[in-house]
Amino acid sequence: MDSVLDGGFAEPVMQSQTAFRAIMDALANPGTIRDLVTSKPIGGLSAELASVMLILADHDTSIWLDDALRGDAAVLEFLSFHTGAPVVRAPGAAVFAGASSASQLPAFAQFNLGTQEYPDRSTTIVLAVPALSGGETLITRGPGIKGHGHINPVGLPKDFVVQWADNRELFPRGIDLLLAADGQVMGLPRSTRISEGH
Amino acid sequence: MNAVAQYNFAYLDEQTKRMIRRAILKAIAIPGYQVPFSSREMPMPYGWGTGGVQVTASIIGPQDVLKVIDQGADDTTNAVSIRAFFAKVAQVETTTHTAEATIIQTRHRIPEKALGQGQILVYQVPIPEPLRFLEPRETETRKMHALEEYGLMHVKLYEDIARHGRIATTYAYPVKVEGRYVMDPSPTPKFDNPKMHMSEALQLFGAGREHRIYAVPPHTEVVSLDFEDHPFEIQHFEEPCALCGASQVYLDEVILDDRGGHMYVCSDTDNCEERRAAGHVGALGADPMEAAE
Amino acid sequence: MYVAVKGGEAAIANxxxxxxxxxxxxxxVPALRIDQIVEQLGLAVDRAMGEGSLYDKELAALALVQARGDLIEAIFLVRAYRTTLPRFGYSQPIETGEMLIERRISATFKDLPGGQMLGPTFDYTHRLLDPSIVDGAVPEPVTREADTAQAPRVTDMLGRQGLMEPDGETDPDREVGDLTREPLDFPLDRDLRLQALARGDEGFLLALGYSTQRGYGRSHPFVGEIRIGEVDVEFDVPELGFTVNLGRVRVTECQMVNQFKGSAKVPPQFTRGYGLVFGQAERKAMAMSLVDRALRAREFGEDIVAPAQDEEFVISHSDNVQATGFVEHLKLPHYVDFQAELDLIRRMRADHDAAEMQEAAE
Incomplete structure (x- = not known):
């Protein structure tokens, strides 16, 4: 990467719209996989994470980054130049959280979970995973899912099902999760129930 | 003076769209919860669909096909005006056919034809707070939602039964979403409430003047509030549509003279036209050519 | 054959x-020119700029013509344009103590440093219709050079003696509230409340201010000072590392001085009600300062008993663009809902009639 000017969308208005619809559809239909418009990776920031931040973050939204990303000058320069979003150290202060891998991610409960009055004031976590399918199968239920669905992303946090159940228990509070890999995105809003099984 | 500005695609600037898009994502994640957003002044008045217009402007793209209805009809003046607005600022294809539309912006109706996967219904909402007429203060209603304290709403509905023998709410009939939030479905007739339940379409609600956005994802439970001894029921019409003969649809009463003469016609004009094109004929809907023969 | 009414598009165009x-x-009749309106209907232009929240006389004048003189419609046009403008940041607070004063009066002191200056006021005119203003020659007014250093604010003078509550300290790192960017969340901080009042409808605030004088939230107000004139607007450019002057705007400031008996923590002193409006808008600035003081009831631990003290009520209904939109939306078609109500009334009447028949039969 030569310049911080790189990495933005060539046609920001239209590409943001297309990519936003992918994210919106992903969250409205939890567990389904949607094609994201991506530019390119920026240092340790995957192209998918970069894309989500370009679409959703700006001066008004704070971003938490894992240690690997926060230590990467190219990532910080890219986010500062293209989004203007302030980078915060405390996960509880973040509107968006970007994590380059599950091992870098603190427990969900450490992020902003919103309040009972304002459950919308919570963190949306964007997690780069090795793949959105091919891993252990989990069962999903809830709004946006007809009956029940299956997901099998690779590279979730170790105690994911337990952590997620705790997150679901807090409803309407809780974090929302976007998983991203291979130019695609999967949405898991706090309303989704996830269990092990086939 | 150079007052003629170059407007962005879909009118709103990108920063405003991002703010609204973030609100939409939260709304989807918390079905039925009203997300506060910083509504912008739009070039049409508050109360005339600015919330719906801002939601549509934030999601619409060149690949979309837009339908706009008001009172179920595509040709009512405000529907015409909003459709023309998007045709101008977003250069999108528009349609009156429900099945062809990817985004349908509506005021006061849900189309008769069941919506499908991938379709988005955008409601224009005047008063998003279902508890507002029981408690005018936002600070109070916010607490009631937080504590899931909806007793007041049941009391109101029950008072109706005590006084009128039935629940006297005919439109904007409150619903409960996924067993958690009581939600205002916007002033649609309660006839349309069952269509919201487990719909395949994504339903987005925009209230511009009141600065709120809320949502019902596809396949989501939407239950109209009621009582065991007074179950929720929808309106029934005594006569079918005079033009297409449809029953089990919502009808508008049209006054024909000043001696009480009236007839009922479909509120959903597209549904009515499609039925007539398919050969369905109501009492007054005979084709003029055939009638002349 | 019944033909449903069509042709909304053509009807709208016509x-x-x-x-x-x-x-x-x-x-x-010659068409109005924008410069005629700017020059000769200046107070209407000022109101459109103030409640439209956009300082641009030509655009406000254009809005007035386009609105056929309907002020709220003109304010709406200005707002709808404003919302599309790019936002570069927030200016430094203007310094009204350094105003180039055109009018400055105090009702609390007979004379004071800088003196009283009546300026271009309707006060003391006899309200007699005067046809001669239409084409009569207007003599040049008597003027003198403004002397900025000589007119400190009355509230500052009282403040030095400890008789006036301080202006309040703001955390310099705290970003100023902006209701055009964030949805309101009651209770509000005073900056947001003042912003809402500055944009609020003059008539609504006038009526509420008036109500406080008639006992609905009485606050013993005195006009400490009203000043009208021009102030510099400065903008801090972090990239440049210094402040640039963007130009001058005319504003009206009203500082209302109100009684406060003090509390366990605070000694007795005067409190402020503050009004600041674009242009020359004295009535609005005064009404705003009365309502501001009334809305500070919670801060001073006063009983909230009157409409003007009720923040959620006042601020939720002060915006005339919102109010006019929602009131006027009642003329949009509502026949779907009306049909539902019609059906209900008919059924209830049928029940009622049946019950009466039954009673008569028994």
């Missing part, structure tokens, strides 16, 4: 053509 015709009126 209505707009007729509106344009009526707006222009008799073609034999």
């Amino acid at each position: 209505a707009h053509a007729l509106l344009a015709d009526r707006r222009r009126g008799d073609r034999a």
Whole structure:
């Protein structure tokens, strides 16, 4: 990467719209996989994470980054130049959280979970995973899912099902999760129930 | 003076769209919860669909096909005006056919034809707070939602039964979403409430003047509030549509003279036209050519 | 065969053509020029700028013509344009103590440093219609050079003696509230409340201010000072590392001085009600300062008993663009809902009639 000017969308208005619809559809239909418009990776920031931040973050939204990303000058320069979003150290202060891998991610409960009055004031976590399918199968239920669905992303946090159940228990509070890999995105809003099984 | 500005695609600037898009994502994640957003002044008045217009402007793209209805009809003046607005600022294809539309912006109706996967219904909402007429203060209603304290709403509905023998709410009939939030479905007739339940379409609600956005994802439970001894029921019409003969649809009463003469016609004009094109004929809907023969 | 009414599109186009015709009126009469409105209907322009939240006289004047003189419609046009403008940041607070004063009066002191300056006021004019103003020659007014250093604010003078509550300290790192960017969340901080009042409808605030004088939230107000004139607007450019002057704007400031008996923590002192409006808008600034003081009831631990003290009520209903939109939306078609109500009333009447028949039979 030569310049911080790189990495933005060539046609920001239209590409943001297309990519936003992918994210919106992903969250409205939890567990389904949607094609994201991506530019390119920026240092340790995957192209998918970069894309989500370009679409959703700006001066008004704070971003938490894992240690690997926060230590990467190219990532910080890219986010500062293209989004203007302030980078915060405390996960509880973040509107968006970007994590380059599950091992870098603190427990969900450490992020902003919103309040009972304002459950919308919570963190949306964007997690780069090795793949959105091919891993252990989990069962999903809830709004946006007809009956029940299956997901099998690779590279979730170790105690994911337990952590997620705790997150679901807090409803309407809780974090929302976007998983991203291979130019695609999967949405898991706090309303989704996830269990092990086939 | 150079007052003629170059407007962005879909009118709103990108920063405003991002703010609204973030609100939409939260709304989807918390079905039925009203997300506060910083509504912008739009070039049409508050109360005339600015919330719906801002939601549509934030999601619409060149690949979309837009339908706009008001009172179920595509040709009512405000529907015409909003459709023309998007045709101008977003250069999108528009349609009156429900099945062809990817985004349908509506005021006061849900189309008769069941919506499908991938379709988005955008409601224009005047008063998003279902508890507002029981408690005018936002600070109070916010607490009631937080504590899931909806007793007041049941009391109101029950008072109706005590006084009128039935629940006297005919439109904007409150619903409960996924067993958690009581939600205002916007002033649609309660006839349309069952269509919201487990719909395949994504339903987005925009209230511009009141600065709120809320949502019902596809396949989501939407239950109209009621009582065991007074179950929720929808309106029934005594006569079918005079033009297409449809029953089990919502009808508008049209006054024909000043001696009480009236007839009922479909509120959903597209549904009515499609039925007539398919050969369905109501009492007054005979084709003029055939009638002349 | 019944044919449903169609042709909304043509009807709208025709209505707009007729509106344009009526707006222009008799073609034999010369069309208004924007500069005529800026020069000769200046207070209407000021109101459109103030409640429109956009300081641009030409645009406000254009809005007034386009709105056929309907002020709320003009304010709406200005707002709808404002919302599309890019935002570069927030200016430094203006310094009204350094105003180039055109009018400055105090009702609390007979004389004071800088003196009283009546300026261009309607006060003391006899309200007699005067046809001669239409084409009569206007003599040049008597003027003198403004002397900025000589007119400190009355509230500052009281403040030095400890008789006036301080202006309040703001955390310099705290970003100023902006209701055009964030949804309101009650209770509000005072900056947001003042912003809402500055944009609020003059008539609504006038009525509420008036109500406080008649006992609905009485606050013993005195006009400490009203000043009208021009102030510099400065903008801090972090990239440059210094402040640039963007130009001057005319504003009206009203500082109302109100009684406060003090509390366990605070000694007795005067409290402030503050009004600041674009342009020359004295009535609005005064009404705003009365309502501001009334809305500080919670801060001072006063009983909230009157409409003007009720923040959620006042601020939720002060915006005339919102109010007019929602009131006027009642003329949009509502026949779907009305049909539902019609059906209900008919059923209830049928029940009622049946019950009466039954009673009569028994």
